Amino acid sequence: MSEHRSLPLLGGPPPERSDAARNREALLRAATDLVDHCGVEAVTMDAVAARAGVGKGTVYRRFESREGLMAALLNHSETAWQAAVLSGPAPLGPGAPAMERLLAFGRSRIETNLKHGDLINAAGHSGARAYAAMSFAAMHVRYLLTQLGVRGDVPILATSLLAPLEIVILQQQTHIEQIPVDRIERAWDDLVRRVVAADAQPGAPGRP
Amino acid sequence: MSEHRSLPLLGGPPPERSDAARNREALLRAATDLVDHCGVEAVTMDAVAARAGVGKGTVYRRFESREGLMAALLNHSETAWQAAVLSGPAPLGPGAPAMERLLAFGRSRIETNLKHGDLINAAGHSGARAYAAMSFAAMHVRYLLTQLGVRGDVPILATSLLAPLEIVILQQQTHIEQIPVDRIERAWDDLVRRVVAADAQPGAPGRP
DNA sequence: AGACTAAACGGACCGCAGTCCGGTTTCTAT
DNA sequence: ATAGAAACCGGACTGCGGTCCGTTTAGTCT
Numbered sequence: 001m002s003e004h005r006s007l008p009l010l011g012g013p014p015p016e017r018s019d020a021a022r023n024r025e026a027l028l029r030a031a032t033d034l035v036d037h038c039g040v041e042a043v044t045m046d047a048v049a050a051r052a053g054v055g056k057g058t059v060y061r062r063f064e065s066r067e068g069l070m071a072a073l074l075n076h077s078e079t080a081w082q083a084a085v086l087s088g089p090a091p092l093g094p095g096a097p098a099m100e101r102l103l104a105f106g107r108s109r110i111e112t113n114l115k116h117g118d119l120i121n122a123a124g125h126s127g128a129r130a131y132a133a134m135s136f137a138a139m140h141v142r143y144l145l146t147q148l149g150v151r152g153d154v155p156i157l158a159t160s161l162l163a164p165l166e167i168v169i170l171q172q173q174t175h176i177e178q179i180p181v182d183r184i185e186r187a188w189d190d191l192v193r194r195v196v197a198a199d200a201q202p203g204a205p206g207r208p
Numbered sequence: 209m210s211e212h213r214s215l216p217l218l219g220g221p222p223p224e225r226s227d228a229a230r231n232r233e234a235l236l237r238a239a240t241d242l243v244d245h246c247g248v249e250a251v252t253m254d255a256v257a258a259r260a261g262v263g264k265g266t267v268y269r270r271f272e273s274r275e276g277l278m279a280a281l282l283n284h285s286e287t288a289w290q291a292a293v294l295s296g297p298a299p300l301g302p303g304a305p306a307m308e309r310l311l312a313f314g315r316s317r318i319e320t321n322l323k324h325g326d327l328i329n330a331a332g333h334s335g336a337r338a339y340a341a342m343s344f345a346a347m348h349v350r351y352l353l354t355q356l357g358v359r360g361d362v363p364i365l366a367t368s369l370l371a372p373l374e375i376v377i378l379q380q381q382t383h384i385e386q387i388p389v390d391r392i393e394r395a396w397d398d399l400v401r402r403v404v405a406a407d408a409q410p411g412a413p414g415r416p
Numbered sequence: 417a418g419a420c421t422a423a424a425c426g427g428a429c430c431g432c433a434g435t436c437c438g439g440t441t442t443c444t445a446t
Numbered sequence: 447a448t449a450g451a452a453a454c455c456g457g458a459c460t461g462c463g464g465t466c467c468g469t470t471t472a473g474t475c476t
Contacts, residue, residue, distance in 0.1 A: 017442060017453065044432060055456030057436085066433065125376070131384060156395035159381065163371035168333070173367065176339060187364035191403065198402035225472055228424060252462060263426030265465085274463065 024062045026052040031073055040118040043069070070122040071129035078133055081112055085140060098147035099196065105140065106188045109165045110181065114174065120167045137162055150199045161192060232270045234260040239281055248326040251277070278330040279337035286337075289320055290344055306355035307404065313348065314396045317373045318389065322382065328375045345370055358407045369400060 016024075030051035034043045045066055049056045063069040090096035091104040113120065123129065141158040150157065163169070165188070173179040224232075238259035242251045253274055257264045271277040298304035299312040321328065331337065349366035358365065371377070373396070381387040 019442070020454065023455085045434080046432075049456090056434090056458095057456055058454075060434065061454070131380075134380065152398050153391065153395045156381070156387070156392065157399065159377065160372040160395065160399050163374065163377050164368040166371065166374070166376065168374065168376060169367065169371050172339075172342065173364070179364070183361065184364065187361045187368065190360050191365065191368050194406040195399065195402045197406050225423065227472065231424085253464080254462075257426090264463095265426055265467095266424075268464070269424070 020062070023052065023054050023058055027054065027059055027062060027069075028072060031069055035073065035119070040070075040122050043122070045069075065126070067122070067124045067126035068129075070119055070124075071126040074116060074119050074123055074133075075129065077112065077116060078129075081108070082136055084108075098144045099192075102141070102144045102148070102192055102196075103189050105144070106161075106165065106192065107185050109137065109162075110170060110185055110188070113165060113167050114170055114181065117167050117171055121171075134162070145196070148196050148200070150196055152199075157195065161195065164188060164191070228270070231260065231262050231266055235262065235267055235270060235277075236280060239277055243281065243327070248278075248330050251330070253277075273334070275330070275332045275334035276337075278327055278332075279334040282324060282327050282331055282341075283337065285320065285324060286341055289316070292316075293348060306352045307400075310349070310352045310356070310400055310404075311397050313352070314369075314373065314400065315393050317345065317370075318378060318393055318396070321373060321375045322378055322389065325375050325379055329379075342370070353404070356404050356408065358404055360407075365403065369403065372396060372399070 027048060031043055031048050034047060034051065043066075045056055045059050048069070049059045052059075059069065063072050084092055085105065085108075087093055091100040092108050094101075096104070138155070138158050141161055142154050145154050145158055145161075170184065173184055174181060235256060239251055239256050242255060242259065251274075253264055253267050256277070257267045260267075267277065271280050292300055293313065293316075295301055299308040300316050302309075304312070346363070346366050349369055350362050353362050353366055353369075378392065381392055382389065
């Protein structure tokens with residue numbers, strides 16, 4: 001009764017079969033090509049499958065749904081962005097004062113969200129991804145707010161600061177109300193300063 | 209050459225034909241019944257058309273799309289809510305101090321949005337309606353912020369305060385993060401006070 | 417009343433997201 | 447090497463949103 005890896009041992013999900021891995025890469029590549037060449041709305045499941053030379057069912061096995069596929073496409077830039085926040089150059093990365101980091105965070109997030117707006121919309125609320133992305137950003141803002149000595153319900157305060165950076169709001173402002181991006185960025189700076197200032201009043205001891 | 213109303217005279221769009229009006233009412237009624245009885249996702253265009261005893265094309269002529277139909281359903285409660293804000297009892301309606309009105313506004317909006325969450329999601333960004341609803345709320349908040357002496361980019365500040373009340377944020381908080389509603393309401397109160405306080409320091413200069 | 421026009425009607429039709437199941441391929445153990 | 451099982455593959459199929467166009471009907475003008 002010799003066994004090599006018969007016990008899962010909580011080592012994570014079983015590894016991917018080689019053909020499955022090859023197909024996933026082909027599908028991501030096909031989808032990326034379609035996005036770059038024809039726009040997001042041209043990314044139909046049949047088109048991706050055909051271009052990758054696989055059947056439709058395969059697309060759905062690898063990526064739960066169309067939204068899941070979009071989320072996978074977003075994942076690349078999202079990961080890069082998280083790396084820039086965690087270990088990139090200041091002021092977005094570590095090394096700058098908390099307030100500068102927070103403002104850099106906002107500007108960066110506005111730009112990235114607008115850049116990938118169509119993709120984000122197409123990804124919708126694709127469960128896992130949306131939650132992971134949100135929770136990373138929320139965690140970072142919570143951390144910076146705490147550093148700045150903000151009291152109160154910091155988790156929800158962080159969400160409230162993140163909310164105006166959501167794509168649905170940004171697109172409303174830029175596409176419909178024709179507000180220039182730098183004005184949106186300045187307004188977010190102002191918002192953040194107001195929120196933080198309430199706990200940093202001179203005379204009312206704040207946090208270093 | 210006698211004419212009764214031959215000249216449009218900018219009197220708005222031409223009136224609705226009687227059968228069209230009858231059908232629109234039947235469709236709205238059918239859709240409402242379906243929502244109440246089977247939930248929003250059961251409101252399929254064919255089902256609504258069949259229940260109203262009309263063809264599918266008729267549904268699309270009256271309400272541009274499925275989202276448009278949902279927006280029309282939403283319109284009833286939305287109108288009632290706007291009336292309550294404009295001329296209802298204080299503190300939501302006029303008569304209370306601006307800060308109290310603003311806080312009442314937030315609580316009311318949170319409750320209404322959560323109550324009609326499924327419908328709002330189904331209505332999506334149905335152009336006209338979404339913009340009308342947003343712009344009414346934004347206008348009201350701009351007005352109250354101005355009353356409270358807030359300086360700076362009041363239009364965008366109003367949007368930023370409205371953003372955490374959007375259904376996408378509220379549902380993330382209540383459904384996924386399991387945050388109780390009254391905590392969300394308190395956090396919004398706090399947010400508003402912080403934003404307003406930055407301009408309301410008596411004897412202290414405003415922001416640098 | 418009768419004819420005329422513009423609008424409304426209705427259901428066949430299309431494209432795409434998502435499901436299902438029988439056949440095929442990869443991996444492992446003997 | 448080989449047999450067996452688990453995972454994977456593919457494409458036919460369903461349901462729904464949205465469009466189209468020939469037909470019908472409500473208002474209007476004479």
